[in-house]
Amino acid sequence: MATGRNKLPDFFSEDGIDPVESATGKRQPLPEGNDTSTGKDAKTGMSAKKKAGFYLSKEIINRFNFKFHELKLAGIAIDNKSTLLELALAFALDDLDKGKKSRVLQRLHS
Secondary structure, X not given: OOOOOOOOOOOOOOOOOOHHHHHHOOOOOOOXXXXXXXXXXXXXXXXXXXXXXXXXXXXXXXXXXXXXXXXXXXXXXXXXXXXXXXXXXXHHHHHHOXXXXXXXXXXXXX
């Protein structure tokens, strides 16, 4: 009979213990610019931030980094790479909502 004692925690799950809070014993403040009453980011209107881990191709990472620095050099007010990635992902998800007209879906089917 398995006891479950060796089950590893899922650090990316929405519930459960925050590993940083557990290790430090302190609650983490919301990132600067977040509205504590709604939990939304003041600039993007998105929910409070949570770390996520994904694997991306080196080509995409290089393109993304290049574009980020290109925007910064052009004087575009962008806080950080997370903001750019979150906005780009939101656009892609909005595109997916278009169904058959979605460019992302067309690319997946090609």
